[in-house]
């Protein structure tokens with residue numbers, strides 16, 4: 488277990504930021520922490536790293552009890568902060584080397600590693616420029632690069648894609664997946680459901696300081712028992728085919744209207760090929776399908792919509 492959080496309470500005055508919050512993260516996992524504004528994501532991260540004391544409960548990282556004083560824990564974590572922490576008056580290279588030096592890396596190590604990291608974040612060639620003229624996406628990538636210098640085992644990314652262009656966002660998502668294949672453990676927070684869906688092997692949905700639900704994406708979707716809806720338009724539909732579709736055991740309901748079959752299948756079951764095989768001879772003109780997603784999970788469990796924009 489890389490992170491173990493058990494029944495943690497954290498108050499800011501009267502405000503309960505973490506409320507009996509628990510979370511376990513295993514080695515090599517990408518855990519997506521999803522929650523709306525003020526859910527407690529950043530507080531959770533700061534408690535894991537030992538930047539703030541907790542009021543009750545237990546946190547251990549790499550099997551070591553987190554008391555805020557342990558330097559080893561900090562040394563093995565890379566933290567990508569929600570706010571940019573790079574220095575605009577310094578070049579990209581200087582920023583990378585500065586953050587590496589905080590971890591006691593030697594001059595030679597800094598020089599070699601900054602080249603490697605520049606490649607990883609796709610900013611080779613821009614290393615000698617002051618970062619104040621960088622685009623938002625480049626700054627974000629450099630911000631991530633700074634956390635990678637000391638080659639940490641655990642990377643914690645707090646909303647790493649806020650306010651950036653789609654290209655940089657895709658770059659970061661791909662990069663997270665790549666890191667994961669190399670065995671790095673990653674905690675990734677976001678409001679963007681599709682990001683969490685894309686990168687996380689496990690998801691924890693939190694709101695008001697506690698866990699609403701956690702598990703893999705299929706597990707979460709199975710929990711809300713959401714249905715997939717398929718709308719298939721054919722040239723000439725028939726009652727006979729309607730009966731044949733109804734006979735497919737996985738199908739929950741089928742309706743027919745104006746040459747359109749409206750088929751409802753319990754979420755997580757994909758039998759599109761079976762359906763198509765059944766009605767292929769009627770000339771399919773259009774297929775639309777909507778699978779239940781994390782948005783539906785969140786909405787069902789909290790009664791709230793996760794906001795889409797930061």
Ligand SMILES: Nc1ncnc2c1ncn2[C@@H]1O[C@H](COP(=O)(O)OP(=O)(O)OP(=O)(O)O)[C@@H](O)[C@H]1O
Nearest residue numbers: 499502503504522523524525526527528529530531
């Ligand atoms: N240093 C602090 N002092 C007082 N209250 C705080 C402090 N840090 C966080 N809080 C409160 O704790 C709650 C959780 O905040 P936190 O920043 O952890 O949320 P978040 O999920 O990261 O939100 P966001 O998506 O906006 O970043 C909020 O109500 C916030 O106002």
Ligand SMILES: [Mg+2]
Nearest residue numbers: 528529569645
């Ligand atoms: Mg936050």
